[in-house]
Amino acid sequence: MTAIVYRLAQERRLVTPLPGPKSLELAARRGKAVAAGVGSSAPVYAVDADGGVIVDVDGNSLIDLGSGIAVTGVGASNPEVAAAVADQAARLIHTCFMVTPYEGYIEVAERLNRLTPGDHEKRTVLFNSGAEAVENAVKVARLATGRQAVVAFDHAYHGRTNLTMALTAKAMPYKTNFGPFAPEIYRMPASYPYRDGLDGKEAAADAIDRIEKQIGASSVAALIIEPIQGEGGFIVPAPGFLPTIVDWAKQNGIVFIADEVQTGFARTGSWFASDDEGIVPDLITMAKGIAGGMPLAAVTGRADLLDAVHPGGLGGTYGGNPVACAAAIAAIDYMAAADLPARARHLEKLSRSYLEKLQADTGVIGDIRGRGAMIAIEIVKPGTKEPDAVLTKEVATATNNAGVVVLTCGTYGNIIRLLPPLVISHDLLMEGLEVLGSVLRNKAGHA
Ligand SMILES: *Cc1c(COP(=O)(O)O)cnc(C)c1O
DSSP states (O other), rough: OOOOOSOOOSSSSSSSSSSSSHHHHHHHHHHHHHHHTOOSSOOEEEEETTTTTTEEESOOEEESSHHHHOOOTTTTTTTHHHHHHHHHHOOOSOTTTTTSSSSSHHHHHHHHHHHHHHOEEEEEEEEESSHHHHHHHHHHHHHHHHHHHHEETTTOOOOHHHHHEEEOOOOOTTTTTOOOSSSSSEEEOOOOOHHHOOHHHHHHHHHHHHHHTTTTGEEEEEEESSSSSSTTTOOOOOOHHHHHHHHHHHHHOOOEEEEOOTTTTTTTTTSHHHHHHTTSEEEEEOOGGGGGGGGOOEEEEEHHHHHTTTSSSSOOOOOOOOHHHHHHHHHHHHHHHHHHHHHHHHHHHHHHHHHHHHHHHOEEEEEEEEETTTEEEEEBBBTOOBBBBHHHHHHHHHHHTTEEEEEEEEEOOOOEEEEEETOOOOOHHHHHHHHHHHHHHHHHTTO
């Protein structure tokens, strides 16, 4: 098995208060040059990153529990990925697969056809972003079924383009004042065991009943869902919810799209979260963790669906760029060689046991959930299930300022999510958790 080697010292090291003077200078320049609509979670500006650390312009070394939003599972400067990128860039950066094609695209497609759930005949098409993959999965489903309606779920996040904004559930900040949105999108209740109290079969029956009454199964082209909802709050559906929905979709000729943009590529302890549920999606959308940080996205699925599209109906100038493909091949091979799915399961054990103790000590953690290296805490007012978004934001900000990068999420803004690089060391993860824990103990008044 490939051993994980680090180039930078794997340590939290603060040499200035955060943000330091050079980060503050860059923030001032940014304010005059970069659109205000782009936000950043942490106030520091990065110059170097490796394994579980990000080094900023002032020389501070931060613990990374975000992976650039579940992207750099193999590390942010994985040596195999960096070498593959440099080698490919020295020879050919772009020709456009739609003009003069190249082998790397085919190799990525072959790997994804093999790795994704199900042993049926598959095809793959490559894009640049998760939103673009989702848009194209919906295009394929509509064309192949001759139907228009698309079902999405409460707490869903599928991107920021017009169609994917329509599919995304949360108004602020993703949708507010950006309408009108694409038509023929219908939203159904998802399974949220901590809040709805339903078992998987009950939650699925409710959603199916509403689809049948409000849309009619024969009008539905596709049903799209994240097997673990990411931005919505790391919501793991109750057991049985997804298999019931998938069976019903198959019986009704509805294309089931698993959006695994955040959950894919070893993050949940399997190659895909669909594997954990025992479901086989008709189409699966992928991006984030696919290429060690290079922009690449994919739709993989049933050959009969993807081959139904007329030649020229799918594509894009940059989709499946040669450098991004070289990175994906190196990243996927590394994930297999270093057995990153097993590491994700190990990171889950460490995080859960620490967070369970923190939950008992503080009384403000309503729920600990997720899978693999995708674990979150839901922060509530003590003794209730009332979301505490204010405390959540305070804790995240203070944790970032103490040199540990964490992200928030959730429909109610009260989730702190942990997405460490899968290659983070045991000691560094534990230190990151302890910093988060001591901030939470302080702010929750149980120091
Ligand atoms: C991030 C994300 C997207 C959008 O991906 P982009 O690359 O940001 O366009 C879509 N679906 C899910 C589940 C995501 O987490």
